[in-house]
Amino acid sequence: xxxxxxxxxxxxxxxxxxxxxxxxxxxxxxxxxxxxxxxxxxxxxxxxxxxxxxxxxxxxxxxxxxxxxxxxxxxxxxxxxxxxxxxxxxxxxxxxxxxxxxxxxxxxxxxx
Amino acid sequence: xxxxxxxxxxxxxxxxxxxxxxxxxxxxxxxxxxxxxxxxxxxxxxxxxxxxxxxxxxxxxxxxxxxxxxxxxxxxxxxxxxxxxxxxxxxxxxxxxxxxxxxxxxxxxxx
Numbered sequence: 001x002x003x004x005x006x007x008x009x010x011x012x013x014x015x016x017x018x019x020x021x022x023x024x025x026x027x028x029x030x031x032x033x034x035x036x037x038x039x040x041x042x043x044x045x046x047x048x049x050x051x052x053x054x055x056x057x058x059x060x061x062x063x064x065x066x067x068x069x070x071x072x073x074x075x076x077x078x079x080x081x082x083x084x085x086x087x088x089x090x091x092x093x094x095x096x097x098x099x100x101x102x103x104x105x106x107x108x109x110x111x112x
Numbered sequence: 113x114x115x116x117x118x119x120x121x122x123x124x125x126x127x128x129x130x131x132x133x134x135x136x137x138x139x140x141x142x143x144x145x146x147x148x149x150x151x152x153x154x155x156x157x158x159x160x161x162x163x164x165x166x167x168x169x170x171x172x173x174x175x176x177x178x179x180x181x182x183x184x185x186x187x188x189x190x191x192x193x194x195x196x197x198x199x200x201x202x203x204x205x206x207x208x209x210x211x212x213x214x215x216x217x218x219x220x221x222x223x
Binding site: 033035040041042043044045048055090092100101102103104105106108 | 145147149152153154155157160198200202210211212213215216218
């Protein structure tokens with residue numbers, strides 16, 4: 001009964017490849033997010049998305065694109081992977097108010 | 113945008129000792145969240161504070177938000193090795209509906 005689930009947990013791929021990370025939430029939340037955690041453990045917002053609005057952090061390269069087939073899913077697609085994309089990517093969801101944010105367990109992406 | 117500073121960056125304590133982690137914001141906080149992360153794992157929600165002067169406790173962990181809602185502290189009493197991990201504070205600006213995180217505090221508890 002995982003609330004926010006991400007797949008895969010680990011992803012090792014070569015430079016230049018295109019890859020996707022999937023995220024699903026079963027909490028009925030209306031907003032989903034992608035965060036990137038770098039090697040220094042700093043968590044930075046990449047995208048937030050609900051059925052009305054996509055907010056993109058301006059520092060995110062356009063090789064990264066979120067895709068939401070429905071309210072419960074927000075997948076992250078990455079084109080032309082680079083070495084610097086290696087990080088842990090976290091999906092999260094929220095309903096607003098005082099309900100807080102629920103995070104997935106992360107996807108560790110390694111680009112070689 | 114919201115900027116959060118956490119201190120200290122890292123902390124090593126002997127088991128049984130008390131410790132405090134601070135989180136300071138450049139803006140008034142709408143909501144302040146504390147999370148814990150163990151190596152290779154996701155973020156575990158600890159507490160959320162919204163009101164000035166609010167204080168919440170869970171087991172041996174207490175979090176406070178100051179009256180001006182710009183600073184929060186996380187206090188652990190009688191620390192145990194199970195408390196080890198990275199503690200992250202996150203701020204919600206309310207209108208933006210997204211969390212901005214501090215740089216984290218790496219806590220090591222020596223047995």
